[in-house]
Amino acid sequence: MLVCIGFYSCNKQTPQVPANKIVVDNSDAQTLLAINKNLTSKEDSLLEMYVAKTDKKLIKNELGFWYKVARPGGKLKIEEETTCNFSYKLSLLNGKLVDQGKKQVKIGKKEIVVGLEEGLKLIHHGDSALFIIPWYLGYGMKGEKSLVPAYTSIIYEIKVD
Numbered sequence: 001m002l003v004c005i006g007f008y009s010c011n012k013q014t015p016q017v018p019a020n021k022i023v024v025d026n027s028d029a030q031t032l033l034a035i036n037k038n039l040t041s042k043e044d045s046l047l048e049m050y051v052a053k054t055d056k057k058l059i060k061n062e063l064g065f066w067y068k069v070a071r072p073g074g075k076l077k078i079e080e081e082t083t084c085n086f087s088y089k090l091s092l093l094n095g096k097l098v099d100q101g102k103k104q105v106k107i108g109k110k111e112i113v114v115g116l117e118e119g120l121k122l123i124h125h126g127d128s129a130l131f132i133i134p135w136y137l138g139y140g141m142k143g144e145k146s147l148v149p150a151y152t153s154i155i156y157e158i159k160v161d
Helices: 027-054 116-119
Strands: 066-071 083-092 095-108 128-133 154-160
Touching: 027 128, 116 128, 116 154
Parallel strands: none
Antiparallel strands: 066 128, 083 095, 083 154, 128 154
């Protein structure tokens, strides 16, 4: 009688990457993410100091912009998919007025900068409000043509119809 005894390892083999799969090194993405977090953190600190010096009644939103309702005017809240008409003044933090006018936007369609659109959702038709929007919720790393330089936070004074 012949007895065969085999020895098997209890350890599982480590999975192998299939030959047709490419292992992506995302260390560049991680580095860029860390740099971005650092830049936004610095901007938030600068805006906190700015608010402390200029108007302590401003409220910081969880997204990172500051706002206050200067004059409440209405009861109808601005919501997604509604049309919103407003007049505005756009300034830099140094007080320089760079644009003004009237706009009509449909909320939720990304027709204006993220900080302003999200701010409008906090107020009502008929309200006047002030928004201080950090560059990363405004015109970002590129800026806006000749109006707003890159990496520049902005102030919107608005009156909603």
